[in-house]
Amino acid sequence: LAADGLIGARVGSGTVVLSRPEASPATDALPWRQLFAADTNLSPAIRDIIRAALRQDVIPLAASEPSPDLFPMEEVRALADSIFERQGAEALRYAAVEGLPALREAIARRLADRGARTTADNVVVTAGAQQALSILARCFVEPGSEVAMETPTYLGAIQAFRAQGARLVPVPVDAEGMRVDSLEQTLARRSVRCVVTIPNFNNPTGAVMSLERRLRLLEVTRRYGVPLIEDDVYGETWLESPPPAPLIAGKPADHVIHVGSLSKALFAGLRVGWIAAAPAVAERVALIKQTTDLFCGTFSQWLAARILEEGVFDRHVARVRPVYRRRRDVLVAAIERYAGRYLSVNRPAGGSFLWCRLADGLRARELLPYAGAAGVTFVPGDLFSVAGNDEGGFRVGFSLPPEEVLEEGAKRLGGAIEALASRRGVVSAAIGAPPLV
């Protein structure tokens, strides 16, 4: 593996385990690096995670993507063909900036079913939740604007807001979700442009915000008049019981901006996500989207609309839930078996990943090259950290590989940790089962 130069020994050079050699300046006609706009926030982390997930020769515990083996392909194929039959060429021409009316309706209906007072006019279709976050950053952030963001959190949200020049104010997460007491202190002292949270199955900790915490968060943000951005991409991925109602279902919740996506509960390849918000926000979001990429793929939007309308989505999430529950349990057990001496691991009630914490003296970044050499990937915790810590944490996904591969991945990971621990002189740490978040 190390032979191809992509995986290997360069400690700290990669974000997952892979890092391509940089383009050689010698071949360039222009000194490109000097010509690029200064942008200190560019990170290859997500690119590397996806790259690793697409490789055949590495076990991709870095990924948090749903398993292609489980996609409802027969139904999707039939729907695709029916779109060619019914919509024909209309499904391949320009679509409205705000999104296909049928899809906006279907999304609004789902949110209404979950208690939100949402109509199609509130919904703008985006290229996944990543574009939703990126557009919302541009909507609310000027260089130097302060944004309150829970930590740890989705690395793509950190990137999107920093790319707009936001100064992120970290708000800690515990087992009940964002610490609203801490947020309230922040709001009292600072001029915050918006608050960003993942109330359902926080990425990477898996924490679910309790109902009490939700109500308090709604009250505090409303009182301070601060927009509240709810990233709910994992809302439908619960494995035990449904989480509390989304924040946008609060009454009144007109200051809540809801972000959703099909990418985690169904599949990511259509690039269909959305923002649901007050009409003035939806209008602004659409204008920004227009400058960014005009509109979302028409055929993809038709397919997403039909998948939601025809019940394919609902049947799918019900069908895969027990499969992912088993995968989660298999990975938890295997990690405890192979690496339990050196880390603690949680058992989240949904999402698609576990959050691990290494014993004192071991850092996830240092583990990367060992894992690479062993043929397994993970995501080091510092990438999720708004505050710049979480160096002992790392995320492993349970949704993509089948059970036997998860088992093998945990074994490889255990070997890598053993190797690092032996190098660092860390002897089996007495790690109990601490609250991980």
Add this chain to the structure above:
Amino acid sequence: LAADGLIGARVGSGTVVLSRPEASPATDALPWRQLFAADTNLSPAIRDIIRAALRQDVIPLAASEPSPDLFPMEEVRALADSIFERQGAEALRYAAVEGLPALREAIARRLADRGARTTADNVVVTAGAQQALSILARCFVEPGSEVAMETPTYLGAIQAFRAQGARLVPVPVDAEGMRVDSLEQTLARRSVRCVVTIPNFNNPTGAVMSLERRLRLLEVTRRYGVPLIEDDVYGETWLESPPPAPLIAGKPADHVIHVGSLSKALFAGLRVGWIAAAPAVAERVALIKQTTDLFCGTFSQWLAARILEEGVFDRHVARVRPVYRRRRDVLVAAIERYAGRYLSVNRPAGGSFLWCRLADGLRARELLPYAGAAGVTFVPGDLFSVAGNDEGGFRVGFSLPPEEVLEEGAKRLGGAIEALASRRGVVSAAIGAPPLV
């Protein structure tokens, strides 16, 4: 038409003829307008053009989109089904940030066929050319950076670069394309971050850059060490004879960044465009794209790859060429017949629109409500202007409606111009056939 409140009498309120009432602040929980980041460059222009094109009750001469009637639907449908057969679930999962390898290969091969020394490593797939331009703006522009851009030009390019805070330095276009003598003076005096041009069928003038001009543009930009962005979305839409080789085919042309798309020559609904550039630029572009929307739709990319590989694209452009040539001729003749007393119109050798210039004393913005009342749309020239002029120009598209509808559209437009001219007291102007660009 005026009854629905969307089309009508509010002079200057719409960009095409349509303008939705703004969301009522009375219903908002928060004073959203005060909370939004300052962004004076947001314009609803493209949204309104697309909206108008999707209406059944207005003749959409504002549009420059290809005609759904002509899409090769049988072939596309068969390819889509073969992707479900062959790639299956892989076609719906995450894809690499840079794009699907098969599609990057197919794009690189097309560019190589046109003389560029391009491999798949040079290519990054984007959500249409709009995203390519938006990403390139972020790649090269910091607030206040100067960018040399030909004028008039694509309004989406103006929006994308201004959104990054660029100060646009206008470079005039004549019948041979960008005035390189003017550009050279600009480059000698100013520190320009990049140059942006549409060498083939400039939007909106239809101008094609001559070979001599291309060589000189390459030489000048190379000498000054300035990145040269070539927006070639109309390159394959020639109606008489192929334009000269793209700028990226120059040798060496490593400072050229090529932007392309399937949207104008085939259809826009897949959102497939691309950037082809030096490896360091491709790497930077991918990192920015990752933060923006992670990757392009996987199924759309597979479909685009197969459309290119299987010759569907080439057969399509050859088949539709005579159809669009007739539509162009029909619209030119009809506009001369119905409105020739008040304007001059060109006959471009490709693209999908005509450029009209009104007689002195008439402004395109003032024509908007008259056209709206008559049931026809167009795009006023000031939207394409980097310099803030071209108020007497406007663009009408010939690609979307069939011949009889083009004829009727020109008739309505003629009536609207008559009404405006009579109101303004402009009597039939003696307009010859001046060079329009």
